[in-house]
Amino acid sequence: MTQPHDTVWIRQALERHERSLVLYAARLLGDVERARDVVQEAFLRLCKQERSELEERVDVWLFAVCRNLCHDVHRKESRMTDLEDATVASTRATEATPAEAAAQKDSQTQILRMISSLPEKQQEVLRLKFQHGHSYKEISRITKESVSNVGWLLHVGLKSLKEKLGTSEARGAQA
Amino acid sequence: MSAQDLNNADGMNGGSGKDWSEDPRLTAYAFGELEDSDSQEMQELCATEPGAQAYVDEMRALGGELEAQFGSEVELALSGEQRAAIEAQMDVPAQAPKRGRLLHMSRYALVGSAAAVLVAGVFVIKQGESEQYPAMLNEAIARLEGRSETLKRSFSPPASDQVQDFESSSGRAPLKALQGLGYMGDDGPSASAGGSSSVAPATRGELAQRRQQKEQYGKRLSHSDWLPAGESPASKGQRDDESLQRLTELGYSGGIDFDGGVPGVASETYRGPGDSAPAPSAKASELRALGYAGGPSSPPPGAPSSPGSDYPKRSKDKSRKELKALRGLGYSGDTEFYDGPFDADDRSQDTSGETYKHVTENPFKLVAAEPLSTFSVDVDTASYANARDLLNRGSIPPAAAVRVEEFINYFRYDYGAPEGSDPFSVNVEVGSAPWAPQHRLMRVGLQAKETLPEDRKSSNLVFLLDVSGSMNSADKLPLLQSALHMLVQELDERDSVAIVVYAGASGLLLPATHCNSSAAIHAAIDSLRSGGSTNGGEGIELAYKVAASHFIPGGINRVILGTDGDFNVGVSDEGGLERLIAEKAKTGVFLSVLGFGRGNLQDVTMETLADKGNGNYSYIDSVLEARKVLVQELGSTLEVVAKDVKIQVEFNPSMVQGYRLIGYENRMLAAQDFNDDKKDAGEIGAGHRVTALYEIVPVGVPMELPPVDGLRYQTPKAPTGAAASGELCMVKLRYKRPEGSTSILIERPVLDSRADFQELSANTRWATAVASFALLLKNSSTIRETSAVDIMRWATESVVEDSDGYCRQFIYLVGRYEELKGR
Numbered sequence: 001m002t003q004p005h006d007t008v009w010i011r012q013a014l015e016r017h018e019r020s021l022v023l024y025a026a027r028l029l030g031d032v033e034r035a036r037d038v039v040q041e042a043f044l045r046l047c048k049q050e051r052s053e054l055e056e057r058v059d060v061w062l063f064a065v066c067r068n069l070c071h072d073v074h075r076k077e078s079r080m081t082d083l084e085d086a087t088v089a090s091t092r093a094t095e096a097t098p099a100e101a102a103a104q105k106d107s108q109t110q111i112l113r114m115i116s117s118l119p120e121k122q123q124e125v126l127r128l129k130f131q132h133g134h135s136y137k138e139i140s141r142i143t144k145e146s147v148s149n150v151g152w153l154l155h156v157g158l159k160s161l162k163e164k165l166g167t168s169e170a171r172g173a174q175a
Numbered sequence: 176m177s178a179q180d181l182n183n184a185d186g187m188n189g190g191s192g193k194d195w196s197e198d199p200r201l202t203a204y205a206f207g208e209l210e211d212s213d214s215q216e217m218q219e220l221c222a223t224e225p226g227a228q229a230y231v232d233e234m235r236a237l238g239g240e241l242e243a244q245f246g247s248e249v250e251l252a253l254s255g256e257q258r259a260a261i262e263a264q265m266d267v268p269a270q271a272p273k274r275g276r277l278l279h280m281s282r283y284a285l286v287g288s289a290a291a292v293l294v295a296g297v298f299v300i301k302q303g304e305s306e307q308y309p310a311m312l313n314e315a316i317a318r319l320e321g322r323s324e325t326l327k328r329s330f331s332p333p334a335s336d337q338v339q340d341f342e343s344s345s346g347r348a349p350l351k352a353l354q355g356l357g358y359m360g361d362d363g364p365s366a367s368a369g370g371s372s373s374v375a376p377a378t379r380g381e382l383a384q385r386r387q388q389k390e391q392y393g394k395r396l397s398h399s400d401w402l403p404a405g406e407s408p409a410s411k412g413q414r415d416d417e418s419l420q421r422l423t424e425l426g427y428s429g430g431i432d433f434d435g436g437v438p439g440v441a442s443e444t445y446r447g448p449g450d451s452a453p454a455p456s457a458k459a460s461e462l463r464a465l466g467y468a469g470g471p472s473s474p475p476p477g478a479p480s481s482p483g484s485d486y487p488k489r490s491k492d493k494s495r496k497e498l499k500a501l502r503g504l505g506y507s508g509d510t511e512f513y514d515g516p517f518d519a520d521d522r523s524q525d526t527s528g529e530t531y532k533h534v535t536e537n538p539f540k541l542v543a544a545e546p547l548s549t550f551s552v553d554v555d556t557a558s559y560a561n562a563r564d565l566l567n568r569g570s571i572p573p574a575a576a577v578r579v580e581e582f583i584n585y586f587r588y589d590y591g592a593p594e595g596s597d598p599f600s601v602n603v604e605v606g607s608a609p610w611a612p613q614h615r616l617m618r619v620g621l622q623a624k625e626t627l628p629e630d631r632k633s634s635n636l637v638f639l640l641d642v643s644g645s646m647n648s649a650d651k652l653p654l655l656q657s658a659l660h661m662l663v664q665e666l667d668e669r670d671s672v673a674i675v676v677y678a679g680a681s682g683l684l685l686p687a688t689h690c691n692s693s694a695a696i697h698a699a700i701d702s703l704r705s706g707g708s709t710n711g712g713e714g715i716e717l718a719y720k721v722a723a724s725h726f727i728p729g730g731i732n733r734v735i736l737g738t739d740g741d742f743n744v745g746v747s748d749e750g751g752l753e754r755l756i757a758e759k760a761k762t763g764v765f766l767s768v769l770g771f772g773r774g775n776l777q778d779v780t781m782e783t784l785a786d787k788g789n790g791n792y793s794y795i796d797s798v799l800e801a802r803k804v805l806v807q808e809l810g811s812t813l814e815v816v817a818k819d820v821k822i823q824v825e826f827n828p829s830m831v832q833g834y835r836l837i838g839y840e841n842r843m844l845a846a847q848d849f850n851d852d853k854k855d856a857g858e859i860g861a862g863h864r865v866t867a868l869y870e871i872v873p874v875g876v877p878m879e880l881p882p883v884d885g886l887r888y889q890t891p892k893a894p895t896g897a898a899a900s901g902e903l904c905m906v907k908l909r910y911k912r913p914e915g916s917t918s919i920l921i922e923r924p925v926l927d928s929r930a931d932f933q934e935l936s937a938n939t940r941w942a943t944a945v946a947s948f949a950l951l952l953k954n955s956s957t958i959r960e961t962s963a964v965d966i967m968r969w970a971t972e973s974v975v976e977d978s979d980g981y982c983r984q985f986i987y988l989v990g991r992y993e994e995l996k997g998r
Contacts, residue, residue: 007265022251040257047264131245155199
């Protein structure tokens with residue numbers, strides 16, 4: 001089957017971003033399966049985009065679309081209740097295969113647990129920045145927050161993490 | 176932000192940020208996110224304010240830590256099907272209205288498919304005290320041939336009162352013998368209600384469930400896996416031991432090593448026809464007298480038959496009763512463990528979408544005209560497994576679906592291990608042909624050296640899996656998944672596995688992953704879902720690419736295609752695909768094919784592809800067949816010990832007038848190809864057996880071939896001195912070592928020992944029985960008057976040991992054929 005049009009860039013995007021998008025969406029939705037569906041849909045939409053019409057980088061576009069789709073899912077399922085982080089973690093664990101869950105558990109280090117106690121927006125921004133490597137500007141495009149708001153969220157998030165780390169160190173490592 | 180709190184330098188650890196630390200710009204600065212002017216300001220701040228610099232450093236450290244922590248999270252990919260949907264959409268030009276949502280939406284519906292039912296009934300005999308087998312055998316044959324009314328009556332439904340009936344009319348022993356021998360009253364609903372339904376079924380759903388439990392991942396399936404639902408593993412294990420011990424006491428010494436769910440299982444759950452009927456009573460000693468002595472190491476397991484458990488519904492009157500007699504005759508299975516036909520209703524007989532290539536049988540040849548017979552070995556077995564599945568589903572296999580050599584080679588023969596450095600031993604035997612006593616039958620047997628599991632080479636396996644919509648059937652994708660789980664459990668840190676899926680388009684589901692992290696592989700296998708149409712061509716290119724990029728020099732590099740057959744090739748056409756595969760085989764990446772399911776089987780394509788790819792073609796009709804192919808014969812399937820193995824027989828015109836090679840029709844080579852090392856031929860894997868039969872017409876016996884006129888320009892060649900040697904023929908073999916390119920020649924002159932058929936080894940008699948059955952299925956006239964009963968008798972008499980039940984299963988299938996034919 002030959003492609004009459006250029007699909008290499010989509011393929012590359014799929015290769016590069018599929019996994020981080022699923023991870024990102026899974027965090028937002030608290031459900032791996034739905035996250036996969038959302039990511040699939042995002043890529044399907046990407047397939048319908050002319051490359052030249054994409055105004056931003058493909059990955060930023062994909063993250064933004066995923067985020068919108070996640071919010072759609074929330075709305076549709078009237079599950080807009082703010083996902084308490086605990087729910088996110090636990091839902092995820094049950095949705096993941098045993099193998100994934102096991103690995104998940106191991107990597108669920110102190111610092112990650114602390115992150116999951118931050119407000120949702122801060123978590124999201126922290127992840128976009130440090131997990132997915134997006135710049136403030138890109139995060140702003142994805143989340144539709146202003147750049148300075150992104151900066152603020154990150155700043156506050158990091159500071160409270162630092163505080164928590166400090167107190168936990170002071171108390172002696174709490175499991 | 177002027178620096179104010181000088182004394183805040185150490186305050187950061189306590190987190191009591193003061194005002195500059197309230198400035199998000201400092202954080203942004205730490206990560207290089209500030210514009211020039213702000214950046215400069217922060218730089219100055221840090222220069223003048225040690226606390227600020229410390230804060231920046233700390234933020235950077237924290238950021239680094241977060242990156243590391245987040246990076247350790249398990250990444251989750253899309254399912255193969257989702258990727259396939261996306262890739263399908265890629266091929267649609269942008270702005271096209273089409274959307275790939277179908278797959279996306281249907282997935283949830285498909286998740287449950289793995290729960291479809293596979294009933295694996297497992298039965299075990301109990302002790303009894305019945306009479307000697309031969310008497311029973313004769314009785315059964317006599318009855319069958321006499322179409323005895325009594326027999327029919329006595330074989331009618333197996334409710335216990337009727338069993339009584341039978342016992343009084345025909346005597347106790349025969350029934351018991353029959354039951355003990357494995358006849359479990361597969362006669363109709365009442366039997367299944369009374370007996371078989373209570374018998375140890377394990378549904379496929381349970382198997383699937385089992386996989387979901389992580390602790391199962393590392394474990395091999397064992398017979399306990401075939402026990403009834405709801406039993407704890409502990410009690411399973413215990414029961415296994417108990418029943419095994421019991422069997423051993425009974426003299427059933429077989430199968431202990433076999434963990435395919437055979438012998439030891441569930442004797443407690445066995446009920447004869449009617450729960451109240453006394454325990455059936457075939458003694459193991461009797462079994463032994465029959466030749467079922469079972470020893471720990473013989474014929475391989477497979478997907479044995481279990482008529483009792485699940486095919487009763489189809490059975491019908493007359494011929495069925497004959498069948499029972501037949502079964503009494505040879506169907507002496509003490510265990511019924513066919514796990515095949517998913518559920519009875521699922522057994523569609525729609526084979527209309529399947530394609531088979533008609534093959535004309537090799538005709539008799541005159542030695543005067545063609546003294547040389549040349550062919551390539553073939554170790555495939557798919558045709559037998561496929562025919563078995565069809566028969567179990569109540570269809571007689573189409574003649575074209577039967578490849579005699581694959582029937583013969585399905586079974587394990589004992590030809591003796593090779594000596595010295597030869598990769599295989601050669602063993603030839605000659606005796607009379609049972610269907611034409613004046614003719615001689617020559618059996619050529621090769622046995623390749625075995626490889627110990629620990630000596631197996633590292634492998635680089637790329638599974639190329641069909642996840643198109645047609646795979647959504649209990650006997651396809653879920654079975655494929657079970658098969659893969661089993662295989663992966665056999666692999667270890669030497670091995671890597673990658674999975675490429677194809678449907679509407681193809682994608683890499685699992686990049687090459689070492690088998691020490693098998694959990695990831697199992698998870699990927701579990702994530703397989705079907706949906707979409709088939710485009711095999713692209714997938715195969717991707718699979719080869721992956722295989723090439725992880726190529727292990729000197730190791731096993733193989734693409735394993737799993738499909739129900741539809742293989743719409745993106746690689747232009749079938750010829751192109753074959754060329755691609757042959758080309759890749761030359762680079763050392765071989766191709767094996769696993770065929771699944773019904774209705775769509777492209778038998779020819781699959782066999783051809785495996786042939787071109789120097790690999791094997793197997794048809795997987797059941798979990799047990801998967802086990803046979805992927806677990807028990809892992810070494811054979813993967814590890815080639817000799818390649819391009821060709822056989823050439825030169826017949827001695829002083830002794831032989833004519834001959835025919837039975838089977839191997841699509842493996843025939845021209846005489847000159849034998850010495851041509853460029854000509855591709857079959858591969859032999861570790862432990863493989865290859866058996867070929869020739870029917871030979873000696874000089875002086877009338878032949879039905881019309882005589883050929885004498886030649887005008889030539890005189891017949893004069894015999895050489897060697898022709899007077901009395902040798903029947905010279906068997907010559909050529910093979911290459913796996914990495915070699917020059918062939919090695921082996922020659923064996925053959926003398927006719929004048930043996931009768933009965934005097935031949937069990938190997939030869941078994942092969943003859945199997946070949947005859949294949950020929951019977953092909954409606955061949957070459958075996959003359961040979962009937963199913965003859966075949967069952969030959970087979971029964973040549974079973975040496977059958978710990979894993981393949982022989983019983985074969986005998987059962989012959990009876991099954993007879994039954995179906997009689998309808």
